[in-house]
Amino acid sequence: xxxxxxxxxxxxxxxxxxxxxxxxxxxxxxxxxxxxxxxxxxxxxxxxxxxxxxxxxxxxxxxxxxxxxxxxxxxxxxxxxxxxxxxxxxxxxxxxxxxxxxxxxxxxxxxxxxxxxxxxxxxxxxxxxxxxxxxxxxxxxxxxxxxxxxxxxxxxxxxxxxxxxxxxxxxxxxxxxxxxxxxxxxxxxxxxxxxxxxxxxxxxxxxxxxxxxxxxxxxxxxxxxxxxxxxxxxxxxxx
Amino acid sequence: xxxxxxxxxxxxxxxxxxxxxxxxxxxxxxxxxxxxxxxxxxxxxxxxxxxxxxxxxxxxxxxxxxxxxxxxxxxxxxxxxxxxxxxxxxxxxxxxxxxxxxxxxxxxxxxxxxxxxxxxxxxxxxxxxxxxxxxxxxxxxxxxxxxxxxxxxxxxxxxxxxxxxxxxxxxxxxxxxxxxxxxxxxxxxxxxxxxxxxxxxxxxxxxxxxxxxxxxxxxxxxxxxxxxxxxxxxxxxxxxxxxxxxxxxxxxxxxxxxxxxxxxxxxxxxxxxxxxxxxxxxxxxxxxxxxxxxxxxxxxxxxxxxxxxxxxxxxxxxxxxxxxxxxxxxxxxxxxxxxxxxxxxxxxxxxxxxxxxxxxxxxxxxxxxxxxxxxxxxxxxxxxxxxxxx
Numbered sequence: 016x017x018x019x020x021x022x023x024x025x026x027x028x029x030x031x032x033x034x035x036x037x038x039x040x041x042x043x044x045x046x047x048x049x050x051x052x053x054x055x056x057x058x059x060x061x062x063x064x065x066x067x068x069x070x071x072x073x074x075x076x077x078x079x080x081x082x083x084x085x086x087x088x089x090x091x092x093x094x095x096x097x098x099x100x101x102x103x104x105x106x107x108x109x110x111x112x113x114x115x116x117x118x119x120x121x122x123x124x125x126x127x128x129x130x131x132x133x134x135x136x137x138x139x140x141x142x143x144x145x146x147x148x149x150x151x152x153x154x155x156x157x158x159x160x161x162x163x164x165x166x167x168x169x170x171x172x173x174x175x176x177x178x179x180x181x182x183x184x185x186x187x188x189x190x191x192x193x194x195x196x197x198x199x200x201x202x203x204x205x206x207x208x209x210x211x212x213x214x215x216x217x218x219x220x221x222x223x224x225x226x227x228x229x230x231x232x233x234x235x236x237x238x239x240x241x242x243x244x245x246x247x248x249x250x251x252x253x254x
Numbered sequence: 255x256x257x258x259x260x261x262x263x264x265x266x267x268x269x270x271x272x273x274x275x276x277x278x279x280x281x282x283x284x285x286x287x288x289x290x291x292x293x294x295x296x297x298x299x300x301x302x303x304x305x306x307x308x309x310x311x312x313x314x315x316x317x318x319x320x321x322x323x324x325x326x327x328x329x330x331x332x333x334x335x336x337x338x339x340x341x342x343x344x345x346x347x348x349x350x351x352x353x354x355x356x357x358x359x360x361x362x363x364x365x366x367x368x369x370x371x372x373x374x375x376x377x378x379x380x381x382x383x384x385x386x387x388x389x390x391x392x393x394x395x396x397x398x399x400x401x402x403x404x405x406x407x408x409x410x411x412x413x414x415x416x417x418x419x420x421x422x423x424x425x426x427x428x429x430x431x432x433x434x435x436x437x438x439x440x441x442x443x444x445x446x447x448x449x450x451x452x453x454x455x456x457x458x459x460x461x462x463x464x465x466x467x468x469x470x471x472x473x474x475x476x477x478x479x480x481x482x483x484x485x486x487x488x489x490x491x492x493x494x495x496x497x498x499x500x501x502x503x504x505x506x507x508x509x510x511x512x513x514x515x516x517x518x519x520x521x522x523x524x525x526x527x528x529x530x531x532x533x534x535x536x537x538x539x540x541x542x543x544x545x546x547x548x549x550x551x552x553x554x555x556x557x558x559x560x561x562x563x564x565x566x567x568x569x570x571x572x573x574x575x576x577x578x579x580x581x582x583x584x585x586x587x588x589x590x591x592x593x594x595x596x597x598x599x600x601x602x603x604x605x606x607x608x609x610x611x612x613x614x615x616x617x618x619x620x621x622x623x624x625x626x627x628x629x630x631x632x633x634x635x636x637x638x639x640x641x642x643x644x
Contacts, residue, residue, distance in 0.1 A: 103538025148293030
């Protein structure tokens, strides 16, 4: 899901982009004037939200076969697994049982930083060698100086500021973390086990006990994903 | 480079790329094209950076019950992984619970910085990903220079940056649900930076090994650099719940502390030693190997001394009846070290914030001085998987 911080411009440009994607052969490309482009595209940056679910419901909990779900991770046959067989180890499987996961990246922002100097706070860190090529030649257009770097542009990736907080409670479920909204990661892996048999038997077998499991979550509930706050800017520039 | 124009046109460029991408097949590059390396790269600066997992969020490794009487189930959880600013002073530090006392004037008392790390990777010394070329001996002892130099893809970290603070609190639990159930909660804090005190950065290099053409393979060289203060503590305050999954209030002083740690570990040397991956035997095993230093004088002299010949000096220790030959001028680029404390001035060996010490909850310090490992250079290391079956 992609939306723009400048909603007015987003609404104008998204249908146009959609028509490019769906009817590539029906319309010849038309050149745009600079003025048109500067008025219609994402000059204010874009905001991206990404969600990835594996064997999981929208809240991050494992699929349980209810509603429209086709699989039930808790069933005896446990379809939520994958298995690995290494070369030369025929019919010996490392089986990852009962896995599900959720990854949500909320509101990551892509924007332009017009001048690096507005975020650069300590010129004493200037390391000229980082911007020199083979033989020591300067690769920064305009010269390898702090002053030139200060007026150079960059791509900026950032998260909106949040104020993380925490409220104590009498039990784990009553403890509440708030403001950790940049990133949510939930992983459940009931266990890893070694199983034997051909490819139609080994990966589905439950003959041996698992020896290690992995969970990434939050004490708020057994299926709540972990919550993470990210702050600051990543500035990416080429030279 | 005018990025503003690029951003204005980005959606149009993306649309064009999506529509027209089937028209262009991938074209292999010629060796001559690849050798046209200028050293230009992509720079990534991280400004005011912080990463905070909620104090109630965790990564858990779960064990399993066992029938063996001498074994117990074990579980481990790591909560609240946080990378934040390493500043000290008023309004700079927080506890995991965001309330409660910690000494904000001490770098490793508060686990969480109230601000981000302003210059985590400064715009003036950013991470740089680039293709580069370096002089060096190959595995056969030929010195590669000029046009013969192989191209290396490298990611170089900053040489100088603000300190950051890395922390988490942990739970180790034994025999969950059993008669011998026990729990230990702890916190770990590092206030430092990923460069050495003298400014050697962290570097990852990927390249094609310069062996015979038939045996060339993927080579990796890594230079690890870390410096700062470390603390591991377990004492909690009287108000702390001290129960599983409950965010603890840790004492602000207690713990084992390492002050002014400085660690440098270079692994691999261009172009005569590299980490390689290979198969082992014919039954599916594989090996990860730091290749042995070639037994060629020009190569090992370069690695040990940074010169074609190695001058040595007779060194006599406290026991004057014995002496040995030591390299006069070791190669600082290949000589790793780990120093637990600042060795620059003997008068500071037991200074309050230097070296290794144990601190009580009431802030009584037992100082055991400074320690160091010098001259760490791995000649060869091979990790081979061995299947238990045929």
